[in-house]
Amino acid sequence: MPKIVDQQARRALIADTAVRIIGTRGIEAASVRTIAAEAGVSAGAVQRCFATKEELLRFVLGHLNTAFTARVLARMARTSDPADDAVGLRVIIDEMLPLDDERRLTSAATAALLAYSATEPHAGQIMRSAYEGAYAFLARAFDRDTAIGLYAVVSGLQGPLLVGAITPDQAQTVVTAALTAAGFRG
Template sequence: MPKKVDHQERRTLIADALMRVAADQGLEAVSLRHVAAAAGVSAGMVQHYFRTKDEMMAFALSVVRERSQVRVTDAVARLGENPPPRLLLRTLLAALLPLDEHTRDDGRVALAFLAYTAVRPAAATGLREGTRQLTEFVAGVLPAGRGDAAAAGLLALMEGLGVYLLGGQYTAEQALGALDAHLDLLFGSSPA
């Protein structure tokens, strides 16, 4: 009797290997051969699940997004029902920042993917919708009258802080301090 194969599990194994390669060696090192070696499978198996590098990259980014969503959902759930808007946004954005080694690996992959999509706009299709939804959510939580531009600015700040964290220019404390200072501008000073 043939062995039953869990295709999603294999795709995730390959995506995890891709993320390790991208996080450790950079996106330029991502190839079918390198990913197969990191996953401990054949290049043919990688090609069976992902015909192109774009398909591999898109799946890896979806895994990063899922992990980020779990972090955000868990962090926000710990706030209880109806948290104050400023605390809700701070918690959400802090959960998306690469503040520790585990989240830095995901952050490196996400940053590599953003750079990848800068020269391959078709690969960014799914990103556009996620960005639109996040911007709308943040705009809805900001004080009245702030709107989409303030939400986009807050998200751009978060992305920039993420880059500085990944590059080692900022510590977690510095990044969170900058985030708090910007939230103070939007909401008024935070309680002591």
């Protein structure tokens, strides 16, 4: 009897493996062969899930966005008022900053995929959509231009945090100053 494979679970496993490789060794290390070996599947299994490496990388981008949203929603559900936009704003900002191993990994992978997205139109569209979603949430508390500026400040802290050019305390000081300048009172 043929083995039944859960393709969604396999795609998620492959994407998680790709994130780990990209986040620790860079996008150039994420070959189909390396991803397959580290995911414990054959290269053919990866190719059955993703026709091209570009398709795989686009899926990984979407997978990262979905995982980010899930982390934010899970943290919000544990707060005293999950509908509080001020709390949501702080949770989103905190999740964006690479302050622990998981966020460092996803932030590094996202940075590599952002560079890739600058030259691959379909991946660029996925990134633009993710940015629009973030701007829309931040625009619940600020006007659109302020939301875009605040997002730029927070995302601009990711690189310096990743390479140790600033400390988490310095990043938090910058975020607090940006929120104060934007008129945030939460």
